[in-house]
Amino acid sequence: MNFQLRVWRQRDRKAPGKLVDYDVHDISPNTSFLEMLDILNENLIRTGGEPVAFDSDCREGICGTCSLTVNGEAHGPDHPGAVCELYMRKFQDGDTITVEPFRVGSFPIVKDLAVDRSALDRIVQAGGFISARAGSAPEANSILVPKHDADLAMEAAACIGCGACAAACPNGSAMLFAAAKVSHLSFLPQGAPERERRVLRMIQVMDDQGFGNCTNIYECEAVCPAKISASLIAKLNREYARAQFRRRLGE
């Protein structure tokens, strides 16, 4: 298969960027999208050009490192899945494909297609954890968790932290990301003691990092590689309201 690529090139955070055209030829339909970019880079190195910078690591859809917008969609057209799980058989021979970074104000561009998502780490640092000191944990089966709750927690915990939700959202909101972590921990009895403090702090930092608010557009859910449900945002809102209410009551 042959493709015409339009790839975002940007030297660094401050330099202006632009779309540059490249052709790639003889690509097998079983090639992954990132392998197709590897082939492009291989050609660029051989012909004296500068390869395109893009981030990826596990290349099996779990680490959340890859972060490309393909033809305007975060992670490209094959949902649910990260862009590393996108295969060229999903395209037609001769297609023009536009490749851009995730575009969110809170994710500054590092170079070309690579962005800085440390804002997401800062949201977790604000409270996305259960404070359990190594050595002090009780016997595992002394904490019973109904299967239903454990399953809900697992579904929320499946978030891979890629940031596609924020990239797809017209408001640049990271609500789905924050909702997944808040929900995961509040579905479990172990998460109860820090429940209010966690949600209040995480939302505070989410706002401080410049992410927008949720206006129920559902683009986040549509592109989420981990199939995190947007209904968790409603849960996040309930958790937040509950925490504020209890705080006001002085509990």
Added chain:
Amino acid sequence: MIGTLDSKTPPGPLDQKWRNHQDHSRLVSPNNRRKLEIIVVGSGLAGGSAAATLGELGYRVKCFCFQDSPRRAHSIAAQGGINAAKNYQNDGDSVYRLFYDTIKGGDFRSREANVYRLAEIANNIIDQCVAQGVPFAREYSGYLANRSFGGAQVSRTFYARGQTGQQLLLGCYQALCRQVASGTVKMFPYTEMLDLVIVNGQAKGIVTRSLRSGKMERHAADAVVLASGGYGNVFYLSTNARGSNVTATYRAYKRGALFANPSFTQIHPTCIPVSGDYQSKLTLMSESLRNDGRVWVPKRKEDRLTPPNEIPEPDRDYYLERKYPSFGNLSPRDISSRAAKEVCDEGRGVGPGGRGVYLDFADAIKRLGVETIRERYGNLFQVYQKITGEDAYKVPMRIYPAVHYTMGGLWVDYNLMSNVPGLFVIGEANFSDHGANRLGASALMQGLADGYFVLPNTLPNYLAGQMGKRPPPDSPEFEQAEQSVRARIEKLLKVNGTRSADSFHRELGLLLWDKCGMSRNEQGLREALRKIPELRREFWRDVRVPGDEKDYNQSLERAGRVADFLEFAELMCTDALERDESAGAHFREEHQTPDGEALRNDETHAAVFAWEFEGENQSPKLHREQLHFETVHLTQRSYK
């Protein structure tokens, strides 16, 4: 400088060694912990849990990872589960049995005391992870669920769907985040360790390069912990992440740390087969699939290309069930991998290129219903469909072995300290617990055991004598290390040849897979040892690294790693040649039983081979640590 290799295994009965050892180790008081700085390289299960735990204890920790966030470390990709001898199933499990299965699975090439400690600690890990909110699978009663896994006859594996590694890593990432917020741990993402600094014979710091800005930094500390993972990517194609590399441990080796058993590399039996030259990695299909899937190939070569559902039962060869009736599809990884290679070598392999076997769920779907199978393995079936375009609910999966894990690593003593005082090595980066073959669901167990429980209890014994000995980062040793890193980067940029680093890496990988892969022989290893230096010379003559060093330069980053792999590969083949026996994953064709199983030589080879760097282009020096078995009897492994 090195002398005899002393494992420092504590005296006493096996089940009391760890307790006794802790009782007699030195401690550091809380007010002194704040004065001690510890470097942790890597943020996976081992590094992340170590950094979080040491931070919580009050040490000042600096944690480095090359990824953009500690949550991306490759532990995240582990699928199947984590072992512990809780005996929740009442099926006869015990700490001793987990210990025995692990040491037997490793083909008796690991240290008894280390493995026993691992089995003991495993139960604490489950407690710790549950407390952190890891959403393990549960029964309807609310109690924890278990499943069985390769190499064991009990059901002792805890799991979170097919994403156990992800959930455990996120648990430890969150613990790490808490310490970052409280100021005890400082994270350095996008940062690569490029050299180890040794001052007065003690590991006292590292030299790093920021992958984003190219900025070089010196970090001095009171101890250095390497948790940088395994070296499976030396084969180019493996189930490792693209970025996984040998650089941190190899740099430490070049500074005097011994590299132990580098030839012990695990080939995982259930991966998606290679589909073309462009391929950048191989994807694992969790071993847990073998609980319900049945492995087979056609009995006759002629059926190789017949659609699998049209091949009638009598014409199928369920070769694992046939050869190993008591373990069947759950035989250990090395044995299952070699069996797959054997049937493919016979010309009965399926799929493009004939390097594949079927993993069939038809019987399990009939027995349990498609919903149960979907619940157990849904995400894996989805991954399979994405990659191959095939629906494994309808046609059998095609699988083939691929490089997955490396049992070898830097040599450490019982305290997880290398022969270089102050240099500790944990997780996959060390060699200590898995012998010549690792059992499924044991890597997560070891990473977390080392980070949460072992290191925090052994490190103080060293640190107690190190108060006030941290050198300033402008001392000559740091200067020298930084200069050598800079010189090397300059050299890479200056070659200005015609080929990408990746193209050399791919060539190296093919050579190793052929000569030092699932089976090895003297002639092939000698050939590899001749070709690797040639390839290395070619690399330094013709590699092209575009761009400069003061930039986010992924070509430079990769070239540096490939250059290390090109040296390390030689060490691996040297070890494979020296180990003139078969053991676990190391299968020397010259040494096999009449029915083709690995044949050990316990008389002369029941030992750890640890290699010392002797200078560029010099043969490394071999040190041996004799393995003493006080409790178990060495037997021929049988899974029949």
